[in-house]
Amino acid sequence: MEALLKNTKWQLQEAKAMLSELVKSTINEPQVITVRGEEKAVVISMGEYKRLVKEKQKPSLGEFLQNSPWSGIDLEIPERRIESMRDINL
Numbered sequence: 077m078e079a080l081l082k083n084t085k086w087q088l089q090e091a092k093a094m095l096s097e098l099v100k101s102t103i104n105e106p107q108v109i110t111v112r113g114e115e116k117a118v119v120i121s122m123g124e125y126k127r128l129v130k131e132k133q134k135p136s137l138g139e140f141l142q143n144s145p146w147s148g149i150d151l152e153i154p155e156r157r158i159e160s161m162r163d164i165n166l
Contacts, residue, residue, distance in 0.1 A: 085110055091119075 083101070085108045091098050101107050102121040109117040120128075141147060 084108060085115075087111075088116075 084105055086094075086098055088109055088111050091107075091109045098107055098119060102119050102124075106124070107119045108115050109119065135143065
């Protein structure tokens with residue numbers, strides 16, 4: 077059983093029979109489940125799953141702007157000229 081804990085590929089039958097060991101193995105690295113020699117699924121730890129979900133989420137506009145490389149730049153914005161209103165014939 078010690079050798080299986082270092083295994084990263086599991087046949088489906090093995091994975092079903094040794095689910096507890098398979099889950100424990102995900103702490104070290106993702107585990108691949110094969111069916112008839114073809115890779116069909118991956119089991120990952122909850123920590124890795126949460127990291128992937130967080131990575132996939134898009135930041136809010138405020139977070140995006142705060143993390144922008146230009147966030148510390150002071151912009152000089154000229155004052156707007158206030159012009160008199162024009163008359164419009166309706």
